[in-house]
Amino acid sequence: MIHPGTTPFAVCELITLPVGEVVTVTPPGMAPISVFHTSDGLYAIDDTCTHQDASLADGWVEGCTVECPLHEACFDLRTGVPSGPPAKIAVRTHDVSIVDGTVLLHFEQKGDTR
Amino acid sequence: MNTVPNSIVVLGASLAGLSAVRALREKGYTGRLVVAGSETSLPYDRPPLSKEFLTGDVTDEDLLLMNSDDDTLDVEWRMNSTATGLIRSPDGLHRVTFDDGSHLDADAVVVATGARARTLPGHFGLAGVHTLRSVDDARALRESLSRAQNLVIVGAGFIGAEVASSAAGMSLQVTVVEASPTPLAGPLGIELGAICAGQHAVHGVRLLTGAVVDALLGDDAVEAVRLSDGTVLPADVVVVGIGAVPNVEWAGGSELMIDDGFLTDSSCRTNLPGVYAIGDCARTFDEAHQVHHRSEHWSNAVTQAATVADTIMATPSGPAAIPYFWSHQYGKMLQFAGTRHSTDEVRFVDGDPGTGTFVATYDRDGDTVGVFAMNNPRLFTRYKKQLARSRA
Ligand SMILES: Cc1cc2nc3c(=O)[nH]c(=O)nc-3n(C[C@H](O)[C@H](O)[C@H](O)COP(=O)(O)OP(=O)(O)OC[C@H]3O[C@@H](n4cnc5c(N)ncnc54)[C@H](O)[C@@H]3O)c2cc1C
Ligand code: FES
Numbered sequence: 001m002i003h004p005g006t007t008p009f010a011v012c013e014l015i016t017l018p019v020g021e022v023v024t025v026t027p028p029g030m031a032p033i034s035v036f037h038t039s040d041g042l043y044a045i046d047d048t049c050t051h052q053d054a055s056l057a058d059g060w061v062e063g064c065t066v067e068c069p070l071h072e073a074c075f076d077l078r079t080g081v082p083s084g085p086p087a088k089i090a091v092r093t094h095d096v097s098i099v100d101g102t103v104l105l106h107f108e109q110k111g112d113t114r
Numbered sequence: 115m116n117t118v119p120n121s122i123v124v125l126g127a128s129l130a131g132l133s134a135v136r137a138l139r140e141k142g143y144t145g146r147l148v149v150a151g152s153e154t155s156l157p158y159d160r161p162p163l164s165k166e167f168l169t170g171d172v173t174d175e176d177l178l179l180m181n182s183d184d185d186t187l188d189v190e191w192r193m194n195s196t197a198t199g200l201i202r203s204p205d206g207l208h209r210v211t212f213d214d215g216s217h218l219d220a221d222a223v224v225v226a227t228g229a230r231a232r233t234l235p236g237h238f239g240l241a242g243v244h245t246l247r248s249v250d251d252a253r254a255l256r257e258s259l260s261r262a263q264n265l266v267i268v269g270a271g272f273i274g275a276e277v278a279s280s281a282a283g284m285s286l287q288v289t290v291v292e293a294s295p296t297p298l299a300g301p302l303g304i305e306l307g308a309i310c311a312g313q314h315a316v317h318g319v320r321l322l323t324g325a326v327v328d329a330l331l332g333d334d335a336v337e338a339v340r341l342s343d344g345t346v347l348p349a350d351v352v353v354v355g356i357g358a359v360p361n362v363e364w365a366g367g368s369e370l371m372i373d374d375g376f377l378t379d380s381s382c383r384t385n386l387p388g389v390y391a392i393g394d395c396a397r398t399f400d401e402a403h404q405v406h407h408r409s410e411h412w413s414n415a416v417t418q419a420a421t422v423a424d425t426i427m428a429t430p431s432g433p434a435a436i437p438y439f440w441s442h443q444y445g446k447m448l449q450f451a452g453t454r455h456s457t458d459e460v461r462f463v464d465g466d467p468g469t470g471t472f473v474a475t476y477d478r479d480g481d482t483v484g485v486f487a488m489n490n491p492r493l494f495t496r497y498k499k500q501l502a503r504s505r506a
Binding site: 041052054055057058059060067069070071072084085086088 | 129132133136159161166178179181378393412413416438440446478492494495496499
């Protein structure tokens with residue numbers, strides 16, 4: 001579901017992101033965001049683990065969860081909610097869509113970043 | 115015969131204890147749950163104590179393991195309560211006695227009393243001498259370090275190396291003394307242990323190997339460390355990092371089998387029906403290697419908590435987890451998974467040890483049985499998962 005008032009950001013062509021792959025982008029003014037292509041579809045979350053400083057794109061995806069590569073906290077890709085310690089805080093999730101074969105991220109941009 | 119107990123007491127309110135009550139509730143346990151622990155604070159995380167907490171990058175609040183979701187656990191927390199014994203109650207339940215003279219009866223007991231730091235024999239009461247296990251220890255050490263010039267660390271294992279790394283940025287003179295010829299050879303093997311130990315020199319920390327402490331010198335406060343070869347190292351702070359011993363003595367009068375930890379089967383059952391042991395205090399039977407093994411690592415406490423919940427609830431448990439631990443030293447993430455024998459062949463499969471970014475595997479009879487990585491979590495995770503698959 002795409003919320004109104006969001007700005008789309010082109011991530012990549014879908015063809016370059018097969019199932020099982022992940023891509024990390026840093027839209028202007030945003031923290032790095034990773035887009036995971038799972039067998040259930042595309043999910044986008046903030047890339048940095050809320051526990052410490054790990055890239056979740058380096059983690060292990062199983063179904064709709066990603067396991068952090070450092071201390072094994074598991075995050076639900078749909079909600080960002082961790083299933084247990086050491087992470088306590090959810091990672092932010094972002095809306096994704098595919099338009100004409102392009103993967104688009106949608107988020108509320110705070111202020112004009114240009 | 116496996117009936118779900120009406121009441122469970124968990125002893126030890128730290129990582130293993132908290133993870134156990136979470137896992138029990140997750141698997142549908144609805145009975146009474148009490149967690150009793152010696153410390154005053156609710157469960158907190160120990161790994162940062164030798165790392166970001168020492169340097170001030172992590173606060174007391176960051177250490178806490180619980181979040182608002184845990185409010186719904188419906189657990190009675192009894193902090194500041196040290197168990198002193200485990201006996202049969204008159205009606206046949208397990209009775210845990212406490213240091214304040216009180217007791218609790220329950221159908222089942224999960225023992226998660228962890229471990230404590232080993233101390234240097236014969237050196238009590240000198241100010242400036244620290245071990246590191248609890249948040250109070252870490253606070254005291256941080257305070258000492260803020261006023262120190264010369265830090266001597268006894269032991270170049272993980273805790274010693276992490277403290278050295280944290281202190282290296284604090285404009286102190288840091289010396290690590292290690293009795294064995296190669297630090298970390300036990301967990302990592304000589305080759306990779308030596309590579310990790312090489313980080314000390316790069317960061318201006320002096321490492322003395324084959325160095326045995328003879329005495330700590332000083333009247334009220336420590337002033338120096340004397341080695342058995344006569345070397346005297348000036349020290350206003352000493353950290354003793356020579357391993358940990360399981361907290362088992364409190365159960366000495368029980369019928370529990372104890373041998374460097376509470377002995378359990380691979381499902382975390384002790385010899386007493388209805389009593390289980392998990393985490394740093396447990397020496398668990400490892401089906402794959404047919405030996406009892408005590409693991410003092412974070413992930414082990416969490417996975418055993420899930421196992422004990424499966425055992426108690428009689429739910430099927432997944433395949434045994436691959437042993438895993440990490441350490442963080444001098445800005446580098448070290449990760450190890452699997453098992454290691456001294457005869458395993460170490461193979462560098464990615465990167466270059468000289469650059470501090472690499473992955474190495476341990477191979478035995480043509481199979482990869484372990485993996486170690488410095489600063490390559492992505493490839494490490496892939497090898498770790500491969501190990502899990504080949505074991506399943
Ligand atoms: C400084 C430090 C750094 C570490 N870093 C890492 C790391 O980088 N990576 C890694 O994998 N692991 C690390 N570890 C290890 C990890 O923290 C432990 O494996 C983990 O804490 C074990 O959890 P536990 O609950 O079994 O035991 P503990 O955390 O030791 O908890 C046991 C609890 O039981 C309480 N207790 C003891 N006796 C009684 C009694 N009789 N009655 C009631 N309560 C009792 C204790 O007070 C304590 O609160 C580190 C440990 C320390 C100390
Ligand atoms: S950094 Fe992700 S769990 Fe610790």
